[in-house]
Amino acid sequence: MKPFGLGLNKTSTKTLGVCLQHFGYKHTTYNLDDLRTFSQGNLNHLLDKIKQYDSCEDWPWALMYEFLDKQFPEAQFILTKRKTPDIWFESLCKHADRTGPTEARRLVYGYEMPHDYRQHHIDFYNAHNQKVVDYFKDRADKLLVVCWENGDGWRELCQFLKQPQPNMPFPHINKARTASPNLTS
Structure with a gap:
């Protein structure tokens, strides 16, 4: 059984990845070359790659769940979400402030920087989650x-994946310490 993370970036996908690796899954995550390949429609090349791994999350994998479901009928899927779309957008903007314009955001969302396209991004986030x-x-x-x-x-993750619950605190990778003001207004 392969678990695939379907949450968009900035929905704690890295936390999910750490959890999956804790269970012993050979894991892959975001890769710009893979996202480019996905954007070009070359899913067979990505299929060859994902066969080398037990689990994945982030781009492009979260965007190709229908294809992955058909290729791996035994797979399980995990949609990570944020408490609200506004919190997700705020996190996306904070990340963009740190990284600057990126090709990846342009390929997925249509814009290299999200700040001036709040409603577009919120609509994309909501539509993705609802489609899944x-x-x-x-x-x-x-x-x-x-x-x-x-x-x-x-508890939720272990029950779903039929894994024993670790005797350790749940990891929260890249957890923000403070919120940026005025990004959700």
């Missing part, structure tokens, strides 16, 4: 939707 939920609506056992900010953690 709708896609798996008749197979609820294939999809786990989690929000670490709401208290989801080891």
Whole structure:
């Protein structure tokens, strides 16, 4: 069984990746070359790559869940979300402030920097999450939707993946310490 993370970037995908690696999965995450390959529609090349791994999260994997579901019928899918779309957008902007314009954001969202395109990004986030939920609506056992900010953690993840619960605190990777003002208004 391969677990695939379907959350967009800045939805605690790195936390999910650390959890999956803790369980012993050979894991892959965001890769710009893979995102370029996805953007060009070369899914077979990506299929060859993902066969080398037990789990994945972030781009491009979160964007190709229908293809992955068809290729790996035994797979499980985990949608990581933020408490609100506004919190997600704020995190996206803070990350953009640190990294500057990126090709990856342009390929996924259409813009290298999110700040001036709030509604576009919020709509993209909401639509992605809804499409994932709708896609798996008749197979609820294939999809786990989690929000670490709401208290989801080891219990939900372990039950879903049928893994023993670790005797350690749940990791929160890249957790922001403070919020940036005025990004959600």
